[in-house]
Amino acid sequence: VKIQPPPGMRDFYPEDMRLQNWLFDAWRSASLAFGFSEYEGPIFEFLELYELKSGAGIASELFAFEDRGGRRFALRPEMTPTLARMVAARAHALPRPIKWFSTPRMCRAEKPQRGRLREFFQWNVDILGLDDPLADAEVIAVAADFFRRCGLGPAEVVIGVSSRVIASKLLAGLGVAESDAPRAFELIDRSDRLPPEVFAQQWDAAFGKQVSAGAMLELLKGADLERCLALCREAGPSGAQAADVFEQLWQWLDTLGARPWCAFDPRVVRGLAYYTGVVFEAHARSAALRALLGGGRYDDLTGLLDGPRLPGVGFGMGDAPMIELLREVDRLPHTSETIEVFVIDADPKLFDHALQIAARLRQAGFTVDFSYKRQALGKQLKQAIARGARLAVIVGDELATRNELTVKHLATGEQRAVASADLHALRALLAN
Amino acid sequence: VKIQPPPGMRDFYPEDMRLQNWLFDAWRSASLAFGFSEYEGPIFEFLELYELKSGAGIASELFAFEDRGGRRFALRPEMTPTLARMVAARAHALPRPIKWFSTPRMCRAEKPQRGRLREFFQWNVDILGLDDPLADAEVIAVAADFFRRCGLGPAEVVIGVSSRVIASKLLAGLGVAESDAPRAFELIDRSDRLPPEVFAQQWDAAFGKQVSAGAMLELLKGADLERCLALCREAGPSGAQAADVFEQLWQWLDTLGARPWCAFDPRVVRGLAYYTGVVFEAHARSAALRALLGGGRYDDLTGLLDGPRLPGVGFGMGDAPMIELLREVDRLPHTSETIEVFVIDADPKLFDHALQIAARLRQAGFTVDFSYKRQALGKQLKQAIARGARLAVIVGDELATRNELTVKHLATGEQRAVASADLHALRALLAN
Numbered sequence: 001v002k003i004q005p006p007p008g009m010r011d012f013y014p015e016d017m018r019l020q021n022w023l024f025d026a027w028r029s030a031s032l033a034f035g036f037s038e039y040e041g042p043i044f045e046f047l048e049l050y051e052l053k054s055g056a057g058i059a060s061e062l063f064a065f066e067d068r069g070g071r072r073f074a075l076r077p078e079m080t081p082t083l084a085r086m087v088a089a090r091a092h093a094l095p096r097p098i099k100w101f102s103t104p105r106m107c108r109a110e111k112p113q114r115g116r117l118r119e120f121f122q123w124n125v126d127i128l129g130l131d132d133p134l135a136d137a138e139v140i141a142v143a144a145d146f147f148r149r150c151g152l153g154p155a156e157v158v159i160g161v162s163s164r165v166i167a168s169k170l171l172a173g174l175g176v177a178e179s180d181a182p183r184a185f186e187l188i189d190r191s192d193r194l195p196p197e198v199f200a201q202q203w204d205a206a207f208g209k210q211v212s213a214g215a216m217l218e219l220l221k222g223a224d225l226e227r228c229l230a231l232c233r234e235a236g237p238s239g240a241q242a243a244d245v246f247e248q249l250w251q252w253l254d255t256l257g258a259r260p261w262c263a264f265d266p267r268v269v270r271g272l273a274y275y276t277g278v279v280f281e282a283h284a285r286s287a288a289l290r291a292l293l294g295g296g297r298y299d300d301l302t303g304l305l306d307g308p309r310l311p312g313v314g315f316g317m318g319d320a321p322m323i324e325l326l327r328e329v330d331r332l333p334h335t336s337e338t339i340e341v342f343v344i345d346a347d348p349k350l351f352d353h354a355l356q357i358a359a360r361l362r363q364a365g366f367t368v369d370f371s372y373k374r375q376a377l378g379k380q381l382k383q384a385i386a387r388g389a390r391l392a393v394i395v396g397d398e399l400a401t402r403n404e405l406t407v408k409h410l411a412t413g414e415q416r417a418v419a420s421a422d423l424h425a426l427r428a429l430l431a432n
Numbered sequence: 433v434k435i436q437p438p439p440g441m442r443d444f445y446p447e448d449m450r451l452q453n454w455l456f457d458a459w460r461s462a463s464l465a466f467g468f469s470e471y472e473g474p475i476f477e478f479l480e481l482y483e484l485k486s487g488a489g490i491a492s493e494l495f496a497f498e499d500r501g502g503r504r505f506a507l508r509p510e511m512t513p514t515l516a517r518m519v520a521a522r523a524h525a526l527p528r529p530i531k532w533f534s535t536p537r538m539c540r541a542e543k544p545q546r547g548r549l550r551e552f553f554q555w556n557v558d559i560l561g562l563d564d565p566l567a568d569a570e571v572i573a574v575a576a577d578f579f580r581r582c583g584l585g586p587a588e589v590v591i592g593v594s595s596r597v598i599a600s601k602l603l604a605g606l607g608v609a610e611s612d613a614p615r616a617f618e619l620i621d622r623s624d625r626l627p628p629e630v631f632a633q634q635w636d637a638a639f640g641k642q643v644s645a646g647a648m649l650e651l652l653k654g655a656d657l658e659r660c661l662a663l664c665r666e667a668g669p670s671g672a673q674a675a676d677v678f679e680q681l682w683q684w685l686d687t688l689g690a691r692p693w694c695a696f697d698p699r700v701v702r703g704l705a706y707y708t709g710v711v712f713e714a715h716a717r718s719a720a721l722r723a724l725l726g727g728g729r730y731d732d733l734t735g736l737l738d739g740p741r742l743p744g745v746g747f748g749m750g751d752a753p754m755i756e757l758l759r760e761v762d763r764l765p766h767t768s769e770t771i772e773v774f775v776i777d778a779d780p781k782l783f784d785h786a787l788q789i790a791a792r793l794r795q796a797g798f799t800v801d802f803s804y805k806r807q808a809l810g811k812q813l814k815q816a817i818a819r820g821a822r823l824a825v826i827v828g829d830e831l832a833t834r835n836e837l838t839v840k841h842l843a844t845g846e847q848r849a850v851a852s853a854d855l856h857a858l859r860a861l862l863a864n
Contacts, residue, residue, distance in 0.1 A: 035801030369467030
């Protein structure tokens with residue numbers, strides 16, 4: 001019987017895993033540098049948690065199941081509901097602001113087809129309990145810092161930033177009532193995933209009387225930050241406040257060194273209903289890839305779950321588009337297999353000593369392997385090179401006579417005698 | 433609406449996550465020290481993969497579900513079937529021996545009750561493609577090394593080691609036919625999880641005519657390695673070979689420094705049908721905890737899946753019993769929240785400079801936070817201490833006049849001026 005891997009899921013063989021771990025480490029390092037704390041949650045939640053946020057229709061997009069007690073669960077398709085549940089449960093005990101990140105595994109019941117993953121990992125970063133554009137600037141800056149760590153500069157990646165309040169004022173100027181803005185955002189968010197004529201049809205059906213799809217997109221595309229802020233300020237106190245907040249955000253992004261990655265882009269509105277203020281999305285400049293990350297400010301994430309009102313801002317970044325982009329622009333790290341020390345016996349009768357030395361080096365913190373087959377020194381050296389070892393430690397008769405080992409630096413071929421207890425010498429050789 | 437966490441699942445708040453990450457790091461470090469490579473697989477597999485290994489009855493112990501195409505899947509309850517599938521798919525391309533580890537998340541449809549987790553993590557370590565007791569010794573030694581890294585010595589933990597071949601010879605000596613050994617192993621494996629009278633009843637029903645439950649357990653309990661090996665050698669060529677293999681294993685365990693943790697214990701037989709040789713289990717000496725890890729040698733893991741015959745040896749260790757034991761013997765590490773640098777403005781008008789310094793330090797690789805509220809220096813210092821910061825970097829007027837910052841070591845209270853560009857000075861202070 002041959003059993004296939006489940007469609008849309010990935011196997012991580014060691015070479016894949018090294019790359020995946022490199023990405024997790026980069027996510028984690030950027031998060032920790034900015035003072036975020038890591039959290040995690042269960043792989044499935046009560047189905048109701050997702051229905052509450054997204055309506056009963058969501059069930060068909062999820063992998064849902066029942067336990068024997070008839071409770072209904074679903075594999076998590078996103079982290080935000082779990083975050084809201086966890087924070088609501090301890091809202092009064094957690095010190096504010098809550099700066100949390102996670103790199104959870106998620107599942108979505110996509111139709112299996114090329115490039116559509118049913119399982120993926122997503123970096124989630126959120127600041128809760130702080131109604132200040134400095135929080136928005138921090139989460140955008142941590143994303144920019146991650147791009148920097150990957151070698152992706154402003155020439156490769158752009159973070160489009162806007163505000164739903166500013167966008168609604170712009171749309172109001174075109175005749176779209178503010179109460180209709182949510183529907184308009186939903187349409188605009190899909191505009192680059194739909195064929196232009198389909199989008200135009202949908203838009204014109206809803207808002208054609210006010211403004212045509214083409215004219216609207218043209219206006220958003222060409223919008224200049226100064227002019228938009230001026231328009232906003234003319235639109236009354238709520239507009240003026242949103243303009244001030246955005247201006248302050250723009251200044252903090254500059255101070256934090258993230259501005260070079262950012263561009264004001266009022267076409268960024270995000271699709272989810274719960275965003276209430278600043279919204280942002282990162283894209284590769286090179287290619288028509290999906291968004292690399294998306295996020296924004298939400299006013300009230302935990303209120304739905306009987307928690308206190310808790311404003312927040314955050315984003316999610318999937319693993320697969322990121323790896324795809326890094327491959328495309330040739331910025332993937334070299335993550336070939338490597339160990340520090342390969343222990344070799346110069347004679348099979350010394351193998352016992354070789355094993356003892358391997359054990360001692362492992363205990364001292366080195367990564368160590370050896371040949372499981374007793375074979376000639378030359379073959380063992382070849383195996384050491386194949387395993388990506390940095391040093392070969394050769395156990396010969398000098399161990400008995402002078403308590404010495406021969407250490408060979410495999411990249412340079414340099415070889416020297418080292419006292420068998422001298423771990424410092426090995427560390428120094430590894431540092432080269 | 434208040435939504436509960438799903439029963440039997442855990443939320444990892446930051447303090448829980450730090451502990452969990454510490455455990456993952458310890459698993460990973462021990463594995464890498466021994467030259468194992470990390471792999472991972474999907475969170476669910478075709479249900480058939482588990483039915484193939486364990487029979488159709490397994491479905492009721494799993495969380496199973498269908499996709500819209502009617503394919504049947506189950507959340508993974510163990511890693512071995514995924515390992516077998518992945519190895520079978522590339523059996524001819526993978527260099528031997530295959531030394532792999534993983535720390536996967538798993539789910540089992542336990543009835544929700546205290547101490548029964550539906551979701552857990554399990555360290556899996558396997559060597560495939562090597563029919564040599566040195567491989568058995570290596571996987572046992574990596575487990576012992578992990579215990580050592582956790583501060584658990586032979587006084588706290590014992591790895592009971594036996595061999596199914598030796599056990600079957602011992603049982604044959606009591607009158608249990610070798611063909612009945614699998615059924616006897618299944619019963620013996622459950623003996624410490626059943627009330628003694630229930631076990632005795634089940635044993636006596638099956639094998640009472642040959643030997644009573646009490647006499648059998650008494651004999652296994654008191655069995656001495658030398659005597660068992662001698663008995664085995666008398667039982668013909670297969671017994672003699674098993675005795676030689678076990679003796680060699682025992683010697684390798686000594687050479688590798690793992691012997692102090694090991695005890696020969698013929699009551700260890702393991703329940704799973706696929707074990708064919710050496711079997712082992714670790715227990716805490718202090719308490720009646722479940723096994724900390726269990727494993728053994730299997731002759732043919734991938735054969736079921738149309739792969740070539742591939743002998744192997746491996747084990748699995750769950751996260752929850754390990755954490756429980758470490759808590760009990762007070763060996764849990766202190767994993768309190770900590771950052772390296774907290775940046776403070778001596779005056780709110782300097783906040784912009786403070787942010788710029790925070791950004792520069794983060795780019796230079798430090799973990800950095802600051803107060804989001806503009807407040808007095810004393811309050812910011814208090815917040816720095818509450819955040820577990822090692823250093824406070826205070827931005828005052830000296831930045832403008834002498835390009836200097838004040839750095840306060842929060843544990844010692846020591847304070848000194850440091851040139852604002854002098855990152856080495858900060859690193860040196862952190863090293864204290």
